[in-house]
Amino acid sequence: MLQVLIGAAAAALAALPFLASDAFLYHVAILIGIEALLALSLHLTLRIGQLSLAQAAFMGMGAYASALLTRDLSLPFPAAFLAAVLIPAAIAAVLGTVILKVRGVHFALLTFVLGQAVVLIFVEFVVPFGGNNGLMRIPGAEIAGLPLQSRPAFYALTLVVLGAAFAVVARLVRGETGRILDGLAANEALTQSLGIDALAWRRLVFAVSGGVAGAAGSLYAHYLGYISPEAFGITATINALIMNVVGGVALLAGPLIGAVILVPLPELFRSALLYQQLFYGLSLLALMLFMPRGLGGLVVARRHAR
Amino acid sequence: MSALLSVNELSRSFGGIKAVAGVGLSVDQGEIVGLVGPNGAGKTTLFNLITGTLKPDAGQVVFGGRRLVAGEPGANARLGLARSFQQATTIADLSVRAHLERAAVFPALGRPSFLLRRSAVMAVRERAAATVQEILVFAGLDRVAEESADALPYGLQKILGVAMALATGPKMLLADEPAAGLNGAETLVMEALLRRIRDTRGIALMVIEHDVPLVMRLSDRIVALAHGTVIAEGKPAEVRADRAFIEAYLGGEADFGAASGPEGEAHAA
Numbered sequence: 001m002l003q004v005l006i007g008a009a010a011a012a013l014a015a016l017p018f019l020a021s022d023a024f025l026y027h028v029a030i031l032i033g034i035e036a037l038l039a040l041s042l043h044l045t046l047r048i049g050q051l052s053l054a055q056a057a058f059m060g061m062g063a064y065a066s067a068l069l070t071r072d073l074s075l076p077f078p079a080a081f082l083a084a085v086l087i088p089a090a091i092a093a094v095l096g097t098v099i100l101k102v103r104g105v106h107f108a109l110l111t112f113v114l115g116q117a118v119v120l121i122f123v124e125f126v127v128p129f130g131g132n133n134g135l136m137r138i139p140g141a142e143i144a145g146l147p148l149q150s151r152p153a154f155y156a157l158t159l160v161v162l163g164a165a166f167a168v169v170a171r172l173v174r175g176e177t178g179r180i181l182d183g184l185a186a187n188e189a190l191t192q193s194l195g196i197d198a199l200a201w202r203r204l205v206f207a208v209s210g211g212v213a214g215a216a217g218s219l220y221a222h223y224l225g226y227i228s229p230e231a232f233g234i235t236a237t238i239n240a241l242i243m244n245v246v247g248g249v250a251l252l253a254g255p256l257i258g259a260v261i262l263v264p265l266p267e268l269f270r271s272a273l274l275y276q277q278l279f280y281g282l283s284l285l286a287l288m289l290f291m292p293r294g295l296g297g298l299v300v301a302r303r304h305a306r
Numbered sequence: 307m308s309a310l311l312s313v314n315e316l317s318r319s320f321g322g323i324k325a326v327a328g329v330g331l332s333v334d335q336g337e338i339v340g341l342v343g344p345n346g347a348g349k350t351t352l353f354n355l356i357t358g359t360l361k362p363d364a365g366q367v368v369f370g371g372r373r374l375v376a377g378e379p380g381a382n383a384r385l386g387l388a389r390s391f392q393q394a395t396t397i398a399d400l401s402v403r404a405h406l407e408r409a410a411v412f413p414a415l416g417r418p419s420f421l422l423r424r425s426a427v428m429a430v431r432e433r434a435a436a437t438v439q440e441i442l443v444f445a446g447l448d449r450v451a452e453e454s455a456d457a458l459p460y461g462l463q464k465i466l467g468v469a470m471a472l473a474t475g476p477k478m479l480l481a482d483e484p485a486a487g488l489n490g491a492e493t494l495v496m497e498a499l500l501r502r503i504r505d506t507r508g509i510a511l512m513v514i515e516h517d518v519p520l521v522m523r524l525s526d527r528i529v530a531l532a533h534g535t536v537i538a539e540g541k542p543a544e545v546r547a548d549r550a551f552i553e554a555y556l557g558g559e560a561d562f563g564a565a566s567g568p569e570g571e572a573h574a575a
């Protein structure tokens with residue numbers, strides 16, 4: 001019953017921009033979708049007990065790949081989008097083989113450095129990445145000649161990508177593969193003794209997280225039409241982490257809930273520009289103090305209580 | 307006859323401590339080998355080296371004619387080298403049956419790429435429920451199958467550890483102090499289970515145990531370890547009489563020869 005209600009609420013929320021047909025609402029909704037993808041990619045790394053601070057860098061790889069392939073090589077958007085997913089995924093898989101052996105805070109630091117190095121590459125290699133100015137005039141998204149650059153169309157595209165990403169991630173973190181990942185998180189030595197290769201499974205999850213971040217990057221690049229390196233630095237990753245904390249780290253829906261709440265928040269406090277950061281910070285503090293399991297945790301607690 | 311497991315010049319240090327120093331031993335098909343030695347002798351470390359949980363500084367492990375890869379406990383488990391742990395290992399909130407279900411299917415899912423071997427994975431999934439039921443009965447866990455493993459008495463948790471190892475379908479089982487922390491009655495149940503694993507399934511066993519009478523009764527052969535090296539090896543009666551063993555393990559005080567054996571058990575229990 002509760003699940004049906006939540007599903008209905010989510011569907012209503014997703015349909016809201018179409019119903020209101022308001023340009024600003026579309027804009028915020030698209031940003032929520034993109035941020036939710038980045039937060040989802042971070043959620044995946046948390047699922048394997050690792051905090052990756054390189055997720056925005058993977059998003060950047062997707063953004064730059066998608067932008068360069070469409071703009072300079074005239075690849076159609078769907079092909080560029082696919083590349084924007086596969087390139088960061090492959091890089092994450094290769095990197096993961098080495099860095100996933102490092103655990104805990106060391107992994108967070110290592111990925112922080114790697115993420116900064118990626119941003120530095122975007123800055124330093126003016127050809128092809130455009131240096132500090134980034135890339136301009138990125139072609140709009142279109143599929144088979146159908147332009148998707150209008151806000152309603154791009155919002156629809158974002159919803160489809162978001163839905164597909166959540167479907168893939170749900171498939172991975174639930175059911176049989178979910179039992180493997182949960183087992184590794186709960187008792188690695190035992191799970192390995194039952195025949196599981198911990199590194200191989202963690203690498204898969206890390207690769208998928210790179211791919212999901214890359215998808216966010218592609219959407220971001222084609223929606224805005226320009227990208228620059230600083231968008232893919234540590235601040236973006238930290239925001240994605242906060243979304244997970246606010247939405248509930250243990251929940252698959254956590255990243256989405258966090259994005260829905262946090263992306264519009266700065267907009268709400270816009271009139272009080274001076275106090276914007278302060279309000280924002282205090283709201284977060286209140287959330288973490290009073291709801292340590294995130295807002296999503298409330299729903300789960302309810303369900304357990306009955 | 308070639309050994310099922312053979313360990314060659316295996317060594318591993320932690321900092322300055324030589325936990326395992328040049329250990330060689332072998333276990334035949336269907337044999338029960340007891341591994342004894344005082345605290346800190348390197349017994350658990352030796353198990354970790356054999357299963358690939360730890361990488362050795364030197365030496366190698368050959369199992370079923372194949373040289374095992376160090377650092378790959380999952381792969382080695384899939385070759386039929388199962389283990390149970392010194393501390394009972396359960397996953398929070400999971401029933402006994404759920405633990406065994408995982409143990410039964412995990413070997414078929416060792417790496418993500420295994421999902422592509424659809425028919426093999428399907429076959430294991432289909433067999434899993436029957437395998438689990440059979441193991442539940444075999445290990446005497448059928449009455450607590452639906453209970454949360456955390457809530458079980460410690461003795462049953464240790465039995466579950468052995469049962470999980472069994473559910474992976476091993477050729478050999480390494481049991482790390484299966485009777486540690488168990489009361490007298492539980493110890494007898496464990497002993498009977500270990501014996502049945504060998505007798506009815508032909509699975510070879512290597513058993514670390516501080517309960518000397520128990521391990522002497524159970525084992526075909528004993529290997530005694532002290533300070534990371536093998537100090538005595540042979541039939542239980544031989545090792546029991548071995549000076550080096552008596553001194554290392556018991557400080558040369560006790561004479562437990564008379565108290566062991568099936569007759570002595572009555573007193574102990």
Ligand SMILES: Nc1ncnc2c1ncn2[C@@H]1O[C@H](COP(=O)(O)OP(=O)(O)OP(=O)(O)O)[C@@H](O)[C@H]1O
Pocket residue numbers: 320323325343344345346347348349350351352392
């Ligand atoms: N991961 C580790 N890091 C550092 N030292 C270790 C580690 N594991 C074991 N040791 C050391 O290696 C030596 C052997 O330990 P091990 O656990 O193998 O002994 P054991 O024979 O199993 O003892 P017990 O009967 O108490 O279980 C000990 O000195 C121990 O402190």
Ligand SMILES: [Mg+2]
Pocket residue numbers: 349350351392
């Ligand atoms: Mg030990």
